[in-house]
Amino acid sequence: MMREPTPSFQPAGSAGKGAIRIEDVVKIYDPEGAAVLAVDHCSVDIQPGEICMIVGPSGCGKTTLLNAIAGFHSINSGAIYLDGQMLCGPGKPKAEPGPDRIVVFQNGALFPWKTVLENVAFGPVMQGKMTWKEAFEKARHMMADAGLSGTEQNYPGEVSSGVRRRVEIVRALMNDPKVLLLDEPYRALDSLTKSVMHEALLEIYYKNKVTIFFITHDLEEAIFLGHRVVIMTTRPCKPKKILNVDIPHPRDYGVLTTPRFRELMDETIEAVHEEALKAFAAGEKEG
Numbered sequence: 001m002m003r004e005p006t007p008s009f010q011p012a013g014s015a016g017k018g019a020i021r022i023e024d025v026v027k028i029y030d031p032e033g034a035a036v037l038a039v040d041h042c043s044v045d046i047q048p049g050e051i052c053m054i055v056g057p058s059g060c061g062k063t064t065l066l067n068a069i070a071g072f073h074s075i076n077s078g079a080i081y082l083d084g085q086m087l088c089g090p091g092k093p094k095a096e097p098g099p100d101r102i103v104v105f106q107n108g109a110l111f112p113w114k115t116v117l118e119n120v121a122f123g124p125v126m127q128g129k130m131t132w133k134e135a136f137e138k139a140r141h142m143m144a145d146a147g148l149s150g151t152e153q154n155y156p157g158e159v160s161s162g163v164r165r166r167v168e169i170v171r172a173l174m175n176d177p178k179v180l181l182l183d184e185p186y187r188a189l190d191s192l193t194k195s196v197m198h199e200a201l202l203e204i205y206y207k208n209k210v211t212i213f214f215i216t217h218d219l220e221e222a223i224f225l226g227h228r229v230v231i232m233t234t235r236p237c238k239p240k241k242i243l244n245v246d247i248p249h250p251r252d253y254g255v256l257t258t259p260r261f262r263e264l265m266d267e268t269i270e271a272v273h274e275e276a277l278k279a280f281a282a283g284e285k286e287g
């Protein structure tokens with residue numbers, strides 16, 4: 001089948017790692033029974049250091065795609081590559097989960113009985129990559145870079161949800177991943193906290209330049225953060241439109257009031273609304 005043409009993208013200063021190629025991927029749940037076609041011949045090329053935002057109607061198959069990249073479940077055909085290495089594909093339906101691709105979950109997953117610093121340092125120590133001393137030192141540096149100094153000795157329950165989200169990102173980055181996989185990390189936040197989170201995420205990103213695969217239902221969030229926005233079709237999921245967000249980084253919230261931002265919003269809303277109507281007609285509600 002023909003590949004969707006994708007606009008070129010070259011992030012400045014990228015270390016050149018973290019290219020994801022999703023090639024003609026098909027995912028069918030319960031192939032012998034209900035046979036739910038979740039992803040249908042989906043192809044997307046994500047450049048190293050790109051912030052790639054994925055939007056689409058509820059239940060269209062976005063998380064399925066993320067799970068396939070993370071190695072949480074198998075695909076039925078097609079292939080996914082990371083920096084040219086096949087993660088899953090012919091003869092290997094499921095990728096191995098690995099520290100090169102870290103998932104930041106919607107509801108967070110910090111240990112409530114460990115301090116924030118211990119949470120951040122925990123991963124590399126458990127993997128035997130660092131001693132506690134080394135991990136604490138790196139964690140303190142990364143937390144300072146992310147504006148989290150002063151929270152180190154608090155427990156997750158003692159800090160705001162916004163701080164917890166930032167801690168989760170820093171914890172993920174402790175493993176020096178090539179790719180961060182985020183599934184609506186700010187869904188539960190109020191809009192003010194969300195805007196602070198967006199700028200904080202970009203600040204962390206500008207210092208780390210990992211590839212970011214970010215699922216959201218929030219179109220403003222998608223355009224504000226993303227180099228590109230991939231608008232998925234209603235289930236089964238494949239790109240309907242790929243929008244190149246030609247607003248230069250570094251960005252701050254001032255860009256929201258620019259005419260170009262509004263134009264990009266209009267373009268996105270039109271495409272998403274069309275798919276939402278199809279999903280609604282098919283009996284699935286918009287999220």
Ligand SMILES: Nc1ncnc2c1ncn2[C@@H]1O[C@H](COP(=O)(O)OP(=O)(O)OP(=O)(O)O)[C@@H](O)[C@H]1O
Nearest residue numbers: 029036038057058059060061062063064065235287
């Ligand atoms: N284990 C499973 N078995 C059968 N069907 C599944 C399974 N997991 C997901 N599905 C179905 O696959 C489709 C895609 O689900 P997925 O979670 O990937 O969508 P999504 O786009 O991430 O949705 P949302 O935006 O609501 O999080 C949905 O119709 C869902 O019901």
